[in-house]
Amino acid sequence: MTLDEHHRPRRVDLPNGTETSRRPPVEHAAWIFYAIAALGSTIGQIWVGVQIPPWPDTLHWWWRAVFVAPFAIVIDLGGAVTAAFADWRQRLGEAAYGWRALSAATVTVGVTTNIVGHADVAYLAVVFGGLGVFAYAIWLMHSAARRRDALRATGKLADTAPVYGLTQWWREPAVTRRARSLALTQQLPLHQSLAHARQQLRDEKRRTALATHVETLIRSRHDDPVRADIAATTLDLDAVAADLTAHADVTGWARVIGADLRPPPVPLPGVGGDVDADPERESVTVAGPMPPADVLRRVPQDQASYDRWRQLWADLKADPDLELAAFAHRHGISLRQVQWIRRTGASGLLDSPLTLIDRIAQLAAINGHAPHHPSSTS
Known part of the structure; x- marks a missing residue:
């Protein structure tokens, strides 16, 4: 697979059955931002290459720029190319640690060159160094998004869960975690997943407490502790608790409790x-x-x-x-x-x-x- 094929626009089926191009307008904007930031980083490195090395005084500055430009371009382009290879291999299920480490090292060389080379002017050091970091960050996030889209289109990536918000996570962290899992596994909407999660947690808490009492009751029927352990571990206490819950006389208990709650004559x-x-x-x-x-x-x-x-x-x-x-x-x-x-x-x-x-x-x-x-x- 070539780089052109790797970044060729594809079509992805959306959940509602429609299709869309792999490159929406915002993705075109990302390419523009990346190109501008990478160009700025390259210019900064060429600037350093023109001024810092001990060039002969007779060599004009633009000749120096011509000699330095290929190396500066290779450094910035090398970070993108190696990142593209890493993204490609990750789509195939590999970790691609080598490509990712090489990409990070290449970008680090370019950013360090801009910061050290312009150390005497803090503004230039921040601008040209920041452009290199900005360009690489955009490339990584862009390629990661494309990789997730490709995996999702082939069914190799789970669907995204609803956004529950910071307040919901802060108020009910356990419920929200369960709701997120239910939303992904059962395709439930936000509010319905929260309702199911609360009900499941309530049932589990009640069943656990009931299973504890059932185990205590079973052990109390045996004087021999060994037989008590065998009886308690042989039975499926959760199943016993669930069966007791299913056969509980809720109406009868409600009638008895309601009679006790009547006001005095x-x-x-x-x-x-x-x-x-x-x-x-x-x-x-x-x-x-x-x-x-x-x-x-x-x-x-x-x-x-x-x-x-x-x-x-x-x-x-x-x-x-x-x-x-x-x-x-x-x-x-x-x-x-x-x-x-x-x-x-x-x-x-x-x-x-x-x-x-x-x-x-x-x-x-x-x-x-x-x-x-x-x-x-x-």
Whole structure:
């Protein structure tokens, strides 16, 4: 492969299916910058070659420049040529240490010549030395970019990951590292890769903690430490933890924990006095949300109907997953009546064997008031 073939423009398929030239406008600009910087470095070396060596006084300066120019050009061009050979061999999978070291040494000679030769004028030393470094840096970055494009076009280079930003890396370094890996392996976008990474890390943390407890439990079942070690190392603790997680009764635990989080019973609004004055008397308490007034008016006042409501509420609690419509059909009542029973029972007003009106009458008697039965109202 010749250098011309090595740098010949090629076409690369983009992820969206379109094709583009290997040399976009910005790449042409890079060539222009490199040519100008390399020319400046060469001029600096020729300048040094004209002034520093002990030339005969009779030799005109432009003859000196003619003699020095080939060497200066070879130094700058040699750095680029050897770098091109190194890039070519790297595309083939080689390290190309020899070509890269030779390229760096050649450029170092050119830059040192400009800096030392113009040491008496700091401006010239910085300008001509900086041009050499600038030209070589542009060439290395340009060739490295072309090499990555060529490798990516042939499927030998991984796709680039999304840019997560410094803030994201600072806030969640572990999550961002996992998200970057997921984005590359599963072709996930930025936000979706972060969500998957957070979920994976949470699952792994939970599974690790559960596996530790499972190992402790397994070891506790064996008095012999050798058998305990065998049992703990034979089982796939991660698989056991994953299976336990899959079969965990999440709904049941949520129901139990939710019951423990209910607020303490409060006295029924509108009934005053010390309800604990007589422990043999029934108190009216509310264990859950107070039903609205229209529901309270429908709580049965006769004992038989009230006992019927209590029985229906017990059946509802025994089968909480049953559809209310199916429950109403089974017991021959309306769906609205089932809803009334559920709201009243959830408040705790159906927990006592005494009807609500009887309990209110007892509380009124404790407070020194005559009971006021709804049936006596006009």
